[in-house]
Amino acid sequence: MSAPIFIIGSGFAAYQLIKTLRRTDQQQEIHVFTNDQGHDYNKPDLSHVFSKQQSCADLIRMSGEEFAREYQISLHAFTAVSTINPEQQSISVEGETLHYSKLVLATGAKAIIPSMEGDAVDQVLTLNGLQEFEAAQLKIQQAKSVLVIGGGLIGTELAMDLDSSGKKVIIADPCASLMATMLPEFIALQLQKSLIKSGSLLALGDTVKSLTKSELGINVLLNSGQQYQVDCVISAAGLRPNIALAKQAELQTNKGIVVNLELQTSKKNIYALGDCAEINGKVMAYLQPILLSANALAKTLLAQQTTLKLPAMLIKVKTPKLPMQMSGQTVIGVDSWQIDIDAQGCCVKSYDSDKKLIGFIVTEQHMSKAFSMMRELPASL
Template structure:
């Protein structure tokens, strides 16, 4: 049985950031990565604009798994599914290996949530959450002339705009009454919608997708208002669910994600969770900046200098070239008691305030996104 100082389950952005951070501090600790896919390093946000840039999956690879493992002195167990974690003997079990650890990190990521619907194409929708998913569906994406995007959150909006920029006919369906309800006030959302409609994107809000059926080479999509749409492909961007199955099986504390403390430690000794699967301070922070901050702190903890994760307000850039948006802070919920708007020809600055009239969040658009950094410092 092989023993490693650090064993990481998963090979996404969080895992790669952690390895780089550990190696900046310690060149000698033995590190193993166990992953179900090949383990290549790539920049996940680039998935949002592969169509307009006409990029293949291989174009997105920053380093192959072999190159990364060699550069950072990592033992890679690729295309290996973890079946069980023995928390008492500190052993990770795959179908062919038993790997022992001093410290274990779960970086298992998250999977696309697919809302329930009926029809004989129920299992034939496309998700677009990883390099592996894109690689498997490249031919279908290339052949499709019309695409329905289910989900009008940040990812759905980005993807719909990029598909339209690539020349495809795009329909976006969002069950809520407006787009990006978790991030944008109504006034800004209306401007975004106008920019998308100017790209000939057909937008349906307040409706669900009830049924998807095959008809020849097309798919028939029945909406909750009874209307039927004809498209070549349907892609689902309805949010992510943290992958907590292994953690649950190992009897770690789990809520929406794997519950961790301020050191990213789980409820079992010497087991940590990082990235989209982790729930810290009651939240799953599925953005790159929190992962970078968390990986830096966890690397220090794993190399004998326990370090708390401190997550400041961070800037989110929405990749919608026709209507650039940046945002940060608290933008929804009971804490937001009022909004102020400064609207000019060059864009909008919208600020959210709490009951004490304190700035708690902001949204900037178009040319005024350059005002984000002083606002971020104010937050």
């Protein structure tokens, strides 16, 4: 039997890799090192836990122990890896040196909390994982008013879910429209109208200057001078890949851990996968590219060198007040749009300067057109 494969991290990317490895090889020794309990859960479900009145337990598909038994792995829960030695092919864990044949970094990403003033900044909540949700769920469930910092994909999905659960929601974002890097303004406007209609407040083109404690909750002061009183604040201002271990090991890093199309880092026998990996200058924190990456990497780890290929991929936006799907380039790099709007929703096609289709957005009843249009799009990789 070969030396063990070590995986650092226990999120979707790590566990999808393990499931794929086990479909081919039942004998390969696999060790997983994770800072948490190692439960198997679906992270995107965090976007609609409040309207569904779900608890942390509702999201767990398998406990860490159950997953370890099912997939015959050694799970090292609540165990931090302190250093990686690429030359010796070893890691240091709690003072012990352990040797691997292959090492996979699936260390994920950390939620960004923008710089703000005030004595309530330490009360800002994040929901980038099961542990964070478990720590924050009671406070958010009891809140009647919530400030969501960030109007991107996750912030918008979360804000709509909180709105649907009966809370007063304020969204603050420096961009002039919601999901500004993904939606042209004429689509974002429809989304904004649906939120405003249900009572949400949009502080777009604005940022939080300070958060201060009060007897009634948290006082919010925006840079525009606008003030609000809320019960809690959630930051959904984006993610920053966890690359500290990679830097310690002197792996090449940029926005994430730089990998080639075999998911290999700049050091031999070390790979990166998921939210922490940067492929062709991009960190692709969506389920489909992570799933395809895991499938390709599993083959490579089992001595079948495989190059990652990514087709055009569909993004399903969880905004039930305006259901939509999209693929390709929809704002950045777009030269023109073709718009078809009717009572059943809209279909927006985006084109480059050569009049080639490079992306689309479909809403409501037009979502049935998505798969036929995807066949016309260029591959992502």
